[in-house]
Amino acid sequence: MTGSTVATPVLELADLHASLSDPLLDTMNFLNEIANRFPDAISFAPGRPYDQPFDAAVVAGYLQRYERHLEQDRGLSHQQAGSLLFQYGRTKGQIHDLVATTIGNDDGIEASPEAVLVTVGAQEGMLLVLRALIRDQRDVLLVGSPCYLGITGAARLLDAPVEVVPEGDAGLDPEAVRERVHRLRAAGRRPRLLYLIPDFANPSGIRMPLVTRERLLRMAAEEELLLLEDNPYGFFARDDTDLPVLKRLDRDRRVIYLGTFAKTCFPGARVGYVVADQLVRAASGPDRLLADELAKLKSMTTVNTSPLSQAAIGGMLLAHRCRLRESNQDRIAAYRDRLERLVAALERHFPAGTRDRSGVGWRVPDGGFFLVMQVPFDADEAALARSAREHRVLWTPMSYFYPTGGGRRQLRLSASYLPVDQIDEGVRRLAGLVRALAPG
Numbered sequence: 001m002t003g004s005t006v007a008t009p010v011l012e013l014a015d016l017h018a019s020l021s022d023p024l025l026d027t028m029n030f031l032n033e034i035a036n037r038f039p040d041a042i043s044f045a046p047g048r049p050y051d052q053p054f055d056a057a058v059v060a061g062y063l064q065r066y067e068r069h070l071e072q073d074r075g076l077s078h079q080q081a082g083s084l085l086f087q088y089g090r091t092k093g094q095i096h097d098l099v100a101t102t103i104g105n106d107d108g109i110e111a112s113p114e115a116v117l118v119t120v121g122a123q124e125g126m127l128l129v130l131r132a133l134i135r136d137q138r139d140v141l142l143v144g145s146p147c148y149l150g151i152t153g154a155a156r157l158l159d160a161p162v163e164v165v166p167e168g169d170a171g172l173d174p175e176a177v178r179e180r181v182h183r184l185r186a187a188g189r190r191p192r193l194l195y196l197i198p199d200f201a202n203p204s205g206i207r208m209p210l211v212t213r214e215r216l217l218r219m220a221a222e223e224e225l226l227l228l229e230d231n232p233y234g235f236f237a238r239d240d241t242d243l244p245v246l247k248r249l250d251r252d253r254r255v256i257y258l259g260t261f262a263k264t265c266f267p268g269a270r271v272g273y274v275v276a277d278q279l280v281r282a283a284s285g286p287d288r289l290l291a292d293e294l295a296k297l298k299s300m301t302t303v304n305t306s307p308l309s310q311a312a313i314g315g316m317l318l319a320h321r322c323r324l325r326e327s328n329q330d331r332i333a334a335y336r337d338r339l340e341r342l343v344a345a346l347e348r349h350f351p352a353g354t355r356d357r358s359g360v361g362w363r364v365p366d367g368g369f370f371l372v373m374q375v376p377f378d379a380d381e382a383a384l385a386r387s388a389r390e391h392r393v394l395w396t397p398m399s400y401f402y403p404t405g406g407g408r409r410q411l412r413l414s415a416s417y418l419p420v421d422q423i424d425e426g427v428r429r430l431a432g433l434v435r436a437l438a439p440g
Contacts, residue, residue: 062315066146093118146401
């Protein structure tokens with residue numbers, strides 16, 4: 001038929017998944033958009049690893065190192081090794097043994113390679129764990145407040161119910177978690193999982209003391225609660241104080257452990273892992289590991305983590321004898337230096353005598369990438385836009401990290417990605433913003 005027109009379909013947002021209307025999912029897009037609009041702004045917003053000199057030949061060397069491992073150590077033919085690198089791979093991953101060795105060397109975690117699932121970054125691990133453990137709307141994920149956006153975003157995508165427990169100066173209080181568990185059970189709900197970052201949490205920067213870790217594990221055992229421990233920043237303390245990760249202290253298989261090579265190797269590989277050694281009992285047949293159940297879900301999503309990415313990370317692990325803490329000494333020093341420079345700049349541009357009366361303050365973290373700052377104005381998107389436009393400095397509103405509201409007059413700063421010569425200038429610009437927006 002000539003001259004006829006066919007209406008272009010228009011999808012109604014109200015008819016799509018409710019998460020697409022959630023402001024939470026717009027957060028990262030807004031931050032990226034404002035950074036792109038003001039490329040000359042000094043940005044304390046991203047919690048990214050700093051850019052090391054890029055050399056593709058180094059990555060090629062890691063691929064070759066892993067290929068030699070397959071042929072010389074595992075006895076594969078050249079053709080078999082090539083198939084592992086270039087074909088679809090094992091769903092649970094092919095560097096699981098190297099991961100298990102590495103976390104044993106670095107963090108004292110005793111894990112069978114079969115309990116390790118290699119994922120497309122830690123974010124996929126969160127999605128898989130939530131999908132497996134949150135059976136229906138009766139089941140609940142517990143999180144701290146403030147909380148990392150990745151876990152609350154994953155829960156939103158999966159329609160997983162979330163309950164918050166306020167975070168204190170030492171992180172999550174085990175008794176506050178217990179009280180929330182009891183309240184939920186009294187209401188007929190089933191608290192299944194508590195997500196936390198014990199070491200230098202994103203966004204608060206808090207490191208949980210050893211005594212709190214031990215109390216938390218006892219509480220989890222008594223309340224039959226699982227813990228989802230996320231550890232992207234554990235290497236990056238301000239000093240050499242070493243605290244055991246929860247999984248190292250775990251004697252009851254209460255802890256599901258999330259890891260990533262984004263901060264300790266390079267983020268472009270997009271390789272993470274889950275240690276899920278919990279047993280799953282079916283009505284018939286032998287018990288299985290939770291890692292095997294997660295692999296079923298992965299087979300229907302990403303199928304497998306890129307073998308080439310795994311090979312690059314695997315070669316890197318082999319090159320450093322599966323000891324990333326030793327090989328990361330330069331990174332550790334770099335992040336310590338950036339954090340110290342950030343704190344020094346804050347003290348210089350916000351002198352001690354003026355902070356209290358101006359409504360400015362901060363808690364110096366024990367390590368990691370993040371510092372939370374109190375300010376005398378609403379640190380919202382309008383303030384951030386003005387900060388970018390008039391003062392050429394970016395930061396992240398803390399309100400993004402409070403699932404039920406909060407952080408209205410707080411912002412998150414990170415110097416992890418900044419060249420060191422921009423840190424002081426960035427804080428000087430921030431001080432100008434504070435003076436401009438402070439009441440009176």
